[in-house]
Structures are given as C-alpha cells and as structure tokens.
Amino acid sequence: MRKNIIAVICIITGIAICAVPFYYHFHGLAETDKLIKQFEQTMEEKDEEETKEEKQVEKEEEPSKEDKAILSEEDVIGIISIKAIDIRYPVVEGSDAGAIAYAIGHMSETVDIGERGNCVLCGHNGSRNGTFFTNLSQLKAGDEIEILDKEGNKHVYRVAETSIVEPHDDTVTEQADKERLTLFTCANYGTQRFVCKCTPVKAGESDE
Numbered sequence: 001m002r003k004n005i006i007a008v009i010c011i012i013t014g015i016a017i018c019a020v021p022f023y024y025h026f027h028g029l030a031e032t033d034k035l036i037k038q039f040e041q042t043m044e045e046k047d048e049e050e051t052k053e054e055k056q057v058e059k060e061e062e063p064s065k066e067d068k069a070i071l072s073e074e075d076v077i078g079i080i081s082i083k084a085i086d087i088r089y090p091v092v093e094g095s096d097a098g099a100i101a102y103a104i105g106h107m108s109e110t111v112d113i114g115e116r117g118n119c120v121l122c123g124h125n126g127s128r129n130g131t132f133f134t135n136l137s138q139l140k141a142g143d144e145i146e147i148l149d150k151e152g153n154k155h156v157y158r159v160a161e162t163s164i165v166e167p168h169d170d171t172v173t174e175q176a177d178k179e180r181l182t183l184f185t186c187a188n189y190g191t192q193r194f195v196c197k198c199t200p201v202k203a204g205e206s207d208e
Helices: 003-035 042-051 065-070
Strands: 076-083 086-093 104-106 118-122 144-149 154-165 180-187 192-200
Touching: 003 065, 003 086, 065 076, 065 144, 076 104, 144 180, 154 180
Parallel strands: 086 104, 118 180
Antiparallel strands: 076 086, 076 144, 104 118, 144 154, 154 192, 180 192
C-alpha cells in the first residue's frame, strides 16, 4: 500500500513539474496580448472626440483600430512586425528585464524610431514568455522589417547584414550619419549576441 502511495505522489509531482513551462508560456502570451489590446476602448473614445476638421485626409495605409489601441499604451512607442519569422510585438522604451518581459525594447541611449542615426531594439531569445527574437538568426539579407510608430507612421527596413559579436561590442549601438535600424538578441547560450543591421526602404521600394 505504501509503495502505491509513493508511486502516486511521484506521478503527481512529475505532472506538476512538466506543467510549469506551459504555465509561463501561456502567461507570457497573455501579458503580451494585454499590452496590445487593453487600450482599445480608450482609442475608440479618442476617435469619437476628434472633429471632422481635425482629421487629416486618410492615408493609403491608415493604422488599424487594433494598432491604434496598442500605440495608445503609455509605455509602447511602436509595433514591430517581421513576416519572415512571423512575429509582431509592441516596442517599449528601455531594455531592462522589466521592459522586455513582454515586448521588444528600445535602447534609450540610441535614436528614436525613424530618426537619423542608429535605432537599436533588443529582444529575448528563448524566453518562456514568448517567441520575441528567438528566431532572429533566421533572417537573411533582403528580409523586411516594419515598425509602426506612436504617431501612426510606418517605417520599413531591409536586412543588410547579420553577424555574431561579443556581449559588450560597442559597434551594436554605434551611431551613424544615416538612418539605420539594429536588432539584436542573445546567441550561443548568452555568451554572444546575434546582430541584424537594417537600412530604411524608401517609399515605393518595398517588395510588398
């Protein structure tokens, strides 16, 4: 009888241990989704308050109501989409652990999205809370990255080159005379960094 009880306890313990990773994964997805959707009502109210005179002529690619909701979140400064690796995440200001727990982080010491210089974004590789930049190393030259900023402007970039560097390589955040986007994440179990340097795509040049 005692052996049966011990066996049952072992089985229950094993199931509990196996369930932990699934809990964190789905919790992470829920938190990310919360960032994306929680301000939808706020944006609807904002739209209602706008007068016809204040509204600009509709752009060819007006941000969707969902995107407006994401961008209305105080900490969110943009939305990054990379079709080649099937990800879409809010971009928040800052790169500390709290900032990138459920989003992609903008390194505050670098220029803002769309500005002249090097805008650097970082994301987790292998986080239990989501995919983030786990598959960033699959990008190749020519793949496109889209970023919608808080003003509703869409910025399109094309991958120019990728590389693996040491953790404290200053070239990752090194500024430039022209507009550039740099994405990076951990590589080789955190001992190095995978870096993806991108250049802006001018209007009409996008493959889409």
